[in-house]
Amino acid sequence: MSDQQSKGFLATTPGLVLACLGACFLWGSAFPCVKIGYELFAIDAADVPSILAFAGVRFTLAGLMVVAGMSVARRRPYLPERRDLPAIGALSVFQTVLQYVLFYVGLANCAGVTSSILEASNSFICVLLAALAFRFERLTARKVIGCVVGFAGVVLVNVTGGSGGLTFTLAGEGMVLASTVAAATSSNLAKRFSASHDPVLLSGWQFLLGGIVMMLVGFGLGGHVAPADAANPLPALALLAYLGFISAAAYSLWSLALALHPVSRVAVFGFMNPVFGVLLSALLLGETDVVSPLVAVAALALVSVGIVVVNRPERD
DSSP: OOHHHHHHHHTSHHHHHHHHHHHHHHHHHHHHHHHHHHHHTTOOTTOHHHHHHHHHHHHHHHHHHHHHHHHHHHTSOOOOOGGGHHHHHHHIIIIIIIHHHHHHHHHTTSOHHHHHHHTTHHHHHHHHHHHHTSOSSOOOHHHHHHHHHHHHHHHHHHHTSTTSSOOOOIIIIIHHHHHHHHHHHHHHHHHHHTTTSOHHHHHHHHHHHHHHHHHHHHHHTTOOOOOSOTTOOHHHHHHHHHHHHHHHHHHHHHHHHHHHSOHHHHHGGGGHHHHHHHHHHHHHHOOOSSSOHHHHHHHHHHHHHHHHHHHSOOOO
16 A cells, blocks of 8 residues: 555544554553563663663664664655754654653553553643644633543542552652643644654654663663563563554554644544553453452543543534
């Protein structure tokens, strides 16, 4: 399939649905896989330098996957022009460095289930920024109500966690929540830049730049990234490759969707991130007692209703 045909399909509703659901499944699987990665690479939750180095390796690998894959597909080097560099730099700050420094540190200090639902707030923050900061669309009372309903789901899962009380810490849930602000900002920047830049090129090169920065910082502070089982490193290396693929594929799909559709139309699919995250965290990590099934269903229902309300078409 040619690049033009692919974009044509993604511009349709079925294409939008497939692209966004595919990206959300990949992102949902990242929650438990990152925690498994900490175990396979023997990275302690308090070892911030190694966490940063681990993230840097993952995103450098993701950037290389995008650049190499597109170079092969286009039969020429997939290189940015000088005019692309400011956009790549801005995206690398918000989409990779800030978002994932906060996310990786926060995820190490809270449950995968809780963090995956907190990440749902990205959809609402994205809509608010699109209206108030980037002026892509109008903020209406209906959208405000939808945001309140959705955030109610985020609050619910935190005040009824495994301890039976408030389970919000700045080092854990606070970091994850802050990472969603950076993610929402990057989505709106990607929408703005896509008007005059190749969104996949920006995605790949910002990963490469951001990943290298995080590696330099992490290793410079004394971090290490090596399989815990030196005799059988294959599982650890395979997981690291999958984490790189998650970023390369998911963000490329999401960036293309943002380039071809309004921000709110793409953001509506964000509710699938916590759905996949909850299911996969329970399956892979056994985190079935962190949030009760009833509370998880109620929280996800509120998140879903809020997003539907926010993105429901305006009546004439």
